[in-house]
Amino acid sequence: MSEWHRVASEADLSLEAPLGVRVGDVQIAVVKLEDGIYAINDVCTHEFALLSEGFCEEGKLECPLHQACFDVRTGKVLNEPAEVDVATYPVKVENGAVFVQVP
């Protein structure tokens, strides 16, 4: 059952400054872009690293270890060394609170 989880308040998020959160065992990077707030799995698919500790620009999040890039909106991997996309999660904002839906 997918459930909505409150992971942050909207005020915690600034533009292109990823926030690492955890829902149960799932680590999630929550990223505010100009057109909205997005959530993707926080763990790089190449080697273990938290993408939320990486550099974010123009909707791309760069792994802090080996600079694989992921599209924050779609989770698509954009360059090697990673080969596999990261999961994306639906996001909603209610009364200034950010919720992420996690399966």
Next chain:
Amino acid sequence: MARTLIVGAGQAGRRCAEALRDLDPEAEILLLGEEAHPPYDRPPLSKAVLLGTDPGNGLFVRSPQFYAEKRITLRTGTCVEALDLAAKQVVTTVGERIGYDSLVLATGARARPLPVPGADDPRVHLLRTLEDAQALRAALVAKPRLAVIGGGLIGLEVAASARQLGCAVVVLEAADRLMARCVPPAISEMSAALHRGHGVELHLGCALRRITPRAEGLLLEAGDLEVEADLAVIGIGGIANIALAEAAGLAVQDGILTDGCGRTSQPDVYAAGEVARFPHPFFGRTVRLEAWQVAQNQPAAVARAICGEARPYDEIPWHWTDQFDWNLQVFGTPEPEMELVQRPAEGGRLTALSVDAAGRARGALVLNNGREATPLRRLIAAGKALDLALLRDPTVPLRQFL
């Protein structure tokens, strides 16, 4: 249909084949590899493969089907013995002659052996191939006393992996500091503290003279020191595989000499990846770079040149090493004689910039601080003089200098 023949099916060979396919849907692409495996990336060999944590897909970036889908003919276990440039053919060790229109030499490098007595003992390992890594792992899981010869990137990564597997580890380094070829002294000192803190016994300024096999283990004599170990690993760098090129009369000099696009001294013959020595605008001289980045991206310049577009490879150099809980990345050329501006961040993270006399960042390092990698690369690329007083203040964000 023009045939490009790529000799060497490592990362550089694979990347050249892929880049060529992206540029030219018609090209016939033949990728010959000496090793039994499809192309794989080598960085995990000294870490995930030794630790047994490689999930399998980390190494082989592409699936076996990928090559068929891309119409790249991959022939593993095929060793080229000679080049016949006049006939535009290569000759394999079984006497087969294979013709080409364009030839790419992506023959890479091999581990540098150490010419000391006893180094040929089977308990003395080198690390270059997947088989090397698997053999070393098989030996390390028995928790032997390990001596690592060489305190560079490979040696220290092996030392860290072996320590994590529970081995007693001694590192013998001939220079007076660790990673002397790629980081400034202050970082060498931090690295020494990291390794000693994890129980690695470190001896600097200690050149190995002799290995003596004993009934039980090995005796290593280095400097004034005698070290007993069950197993040794030599990690003292690489040697470019230039024999084929040299025998065919190509210009070589610790690498195959090329221009910025990988073109060698002979028409229709190119060199890709770490075997190539080429003029690099950032260095202002020719360089041969042994790094994932070069194997990944220089071959694309070669593929372009084959297709008639001369756009040289000119990336700001970058390499990384992972040791214990360290991820260290190095950008540009942090020369030891330059001032190192250190910008500590919370949690033991660090960014450091090497600035030249004109105040320009020429090199940079991040220690567990990869978020600053891209801003640093841009700062180095911009090449403008920085306000050092501001730069020394770690609370001033890097983007302020861009």
